[in-house]
Amino acid sequence: MTIMRVEGVTFGVEDVAECSRFLEDAGFRSDSTGAAGGVTFRTPVNQYLRIVPVDSTEVPPPVDAGSTIREIMWGVDTEASLEDKQRKLAADRAVLVDDEGAVHAVDPIGFGVAFMVTQPARPQPAPPIYNFHRYHAPRVNDLTAMPQRSNPLELIHVAVDIPQSVREEARAFYMGRFNFKATDDADDVGVFLQAEGDLLHHNWFMCHRTNKAGINHLCFEVPDFDSVVLSAEYMIDRGWRESRRLGRHTFGTNVFRFIYSPLGGRIEFAWDMDRMDKNFQTRKWTKRPGGHSIWMLKGVGGRGSE
Numbered sequence: 001m002t003i004m005r006v007e008g009v010t011f012g013v014e015d016v017a018e019c020s021r022f023l024e025d026a027g028f029r030s031d032s033t034g035a036a037g038g039v040t041f042r043t044p045v046n047q048y049l050r051i052v053p054v055d056s057t058e059v060p061p062p063v064d065a066g067s068t069i070r071e072i073m074w075g076v077d078t079e080a081s082l083e084d085k086q087r088k089l090a091a092d093r094a095v096l097v098d099d100e101g102a103v104h105a106v107d108p109i110g111f112g113v114a115f116m117v118t119q120p121a122r123p124q125p126a127p128p129i130y131n132f133h134r135y136h137a138p139r140v141n142d143l144t145a146m147p148q149r150s151n152p153l154e155l156i157h158v159a160v161d162i163p164q165s166v167r168e169e170a171r172a173f174y175m176g177r178f179n180f181k182a183t184d185d186a187d188d189v190g191v192f193l194q195a196e197g198d199l200l201h202h203n204w205f206m207c208h209r210t211n212k213a214g215i216n217h218l219c220f221e222v223p224d225f226d227s228v229v230l231s232a233e234y235m236i237d238r239g240w241r242e243s244r245r246l247g248r249h250t251f252g253t254n255v256f257r258f259i260y261s262p263l264g265g266r267i268e269f270a271w272d273m274d275r276m277d278k279n280f281q282t283r284k285w286t287k288r289p290g291g292h293s294i295w296m297l298k299g300v301g302g303r304g305s306e
């Protein structure tokens, strides 16, 4: 009865061609040109990133003007789990079942929320090998090769802004009805939610800092520290704009770099996010400890904080 991961996202966008170029530059391959001018991209672990024209009626209406996220698809472990999610959605809202059996509804914030049985691909990239001091130096006669372009592995979280008016209802929906667990719950920042079947610090972040609904960012895990830096460098070389400089988050402690996205919001390249299992106790905060980041590069360009 478990939600495993983000299975896909759908955005309604003003310029499908420009957004396709962005996603190709970010390192995703398109696998189809769908109906009504939409395009679907895939992550290496077989999650979809779908873009449809902004006026598409195939997806729920936008919560915000312009290009933005329209639906988040969650991957569940079994058919029985899918039926469970359908039943829980149908308790108080309209549910649509598509030709492939996925179930779709609208959440209390106004975002499309959907469930399907997860279909992960399991690539096995070799873990990075680091030399450490004199007595642990496993990389011998093996010179470091750097990525030549953006190289994301997986969409590890979706971050959205939510207005105060629906905060309690949204928490009840995701935490109460669908068993997302808060890892960090900070009144002044938002609630970081972990899907029941995952170990990541968060798969879903409902951010309180703006009192409106919208996409904040998509986060893609990359294989190593260098890839955080070089994925963003590649995007900047391709003409995209940095939103936040290299740093390490206070919550989740991943290394990050952010790029503005024409799909709406931003994308984050991330490495070394915290993992926590059922033994981890929710941390509650009225005010975030420390700042936004444990560290962040000083320098010109990009935003220094939020």
Ligand SMILES: [Fe+2]
Residues within 6 Å of the ligand: 157, 159, 217, 219, 268
């Ligand atoms: Fe993030």
